[in-house]
Amino acid sequence: MFQHARRLFVAFGAAAAVAFASTAPPAYAQPVFQQLSTASQTKYAAIVVDAKTGEVLYAKRADAPRYPASITKVMTLYLTFEALAAGKIRLDDPVVISPRAAAQSPTKLGVPAGGTITVSEAMQALAIKSANDVAVAMAEKLGGTESRFAALMTLRAKELGMTNTHFANASGLPDSRQLSTARDIAILSRAVMRDYPQYYKLFSQREMTFRGQTLRNHNGLLHRMPGVDGLKTGFTNASGFNLAVSAVRDNRRLIAVVMGGPTTRARDDNAQSLLLTGFDVVRRRELGERITIAQNLFEPEPTGRVQGSTEQGDQDLKIVLASAAPAPRASRIEIVEPKSKKSAPAKAAEKWAVQVGAFKARSDAKEQIDLIEKRFGKQVAGAKPVTDKAAGRYRSRFVGLSEREAKTACKAIKAKGMACQVIEPSA
Incomplete structure (x- = not known):
């Protein structure tokens, strides 16, 4: 069973690499996590992120607890x-x-x-x-x-x-x-x-x-995949084979994290496949195509959506491409959440807050505030943006929310793959 899973994992990596190299539509491969043994599937989790923007391009059990x-x-x-x-x-x-x-x-x-x-x-x-x-x-x-x-x-x-x-x-x-x-x-x-x-x-x-x-260096992709320049491997019997890896291609940097691989080779092949597919998707989106990594991996997409796993508490992700017309950079990946009732405007007495980052430089903290206001203006409407310093870091916060507003805002922000923490009122 173990060797069979390994062969399938390797075959998946080879298929994705061929797809990336071709100018024709890629030869889709079945997603590896569906082909693994039950034990390997239990440990498996993965994510692909745009290093510059933080946009999550792909996630599978990305919030499920794992041993690092x-x-x-x-x-x-x-x-x-x-x-x-x-x-x-x-x-x-x-x-x-x-x-x-x-x-x-x-x-x-x-x-x-x-x-x-x-x-x-x-x-x-x-x-x-x-x-x-x-x-x-x-x-x-x-x-x-x-x-x-x-x-x-x-x-x-x-x-x-x-x-x-x-x-x-x-x-x-x-x-x-x-x-x-x-x-x-x-x-x-x-x-x-x-x-x-x-x-x-x-x-x-x-x-x-x-x-x-x-x-x-234990990171095998440094030695075999052009553009890879980090980061780190990991293995214990409980964790399986883990890898956080980053690569640059055409001035675009992606990060892939694979956790719970059955072997070193299988883990590396899967991470390489995710990166290659990610770069291919980014390139095709810039040309106006409506495409996601999940589509490239031929994952089931009923009604245009990719349903993520909820195993071990992972949030229910529904990834949908939202593009009105084919134009360069017109496509974007959104996380669609179940609709909830509108929160009442925050009262002056409310002191709940959300923290959306902590940075080394104040300029980074302010940039994060601007980004959140631009992308989540509805969720943080009425809140006061604040950048303060604590423990040597500049914190990006929105204060003056009700408990419900704070939790709703963080839920929406996290669903987009961005960091958010609800801050309770101090005693």
């Missing part, structure tokens, strides 16, 4: 980049390998307890080698203890809009409390690119040399 495994280290690196930018640490500072760090399970760098490496070496070891011992050592350097650092990771995740993520450790080693989603991983991937472009190139490094040893 070593993709966790992207957040460990994010906080490391943050400390570097704030001047709290330097690239040549020492990182001590404690006995606890040295005792971690592989994959690891293998420096004995009491040994040291530099912050620069630690960053490479996390991104390329996925070293669990280094993840703990860096967590202890930045947070004092790994548990305290994990709390900081979770806090930053919430501020970035990763509302369904909780970290219990810095490495991604098995822990039932360590949960995330494909959508949240995509949000984190965008945040790394946006906030720390000077360090993002680390994820594209194909190998590193450490004390005479050459260590190869």
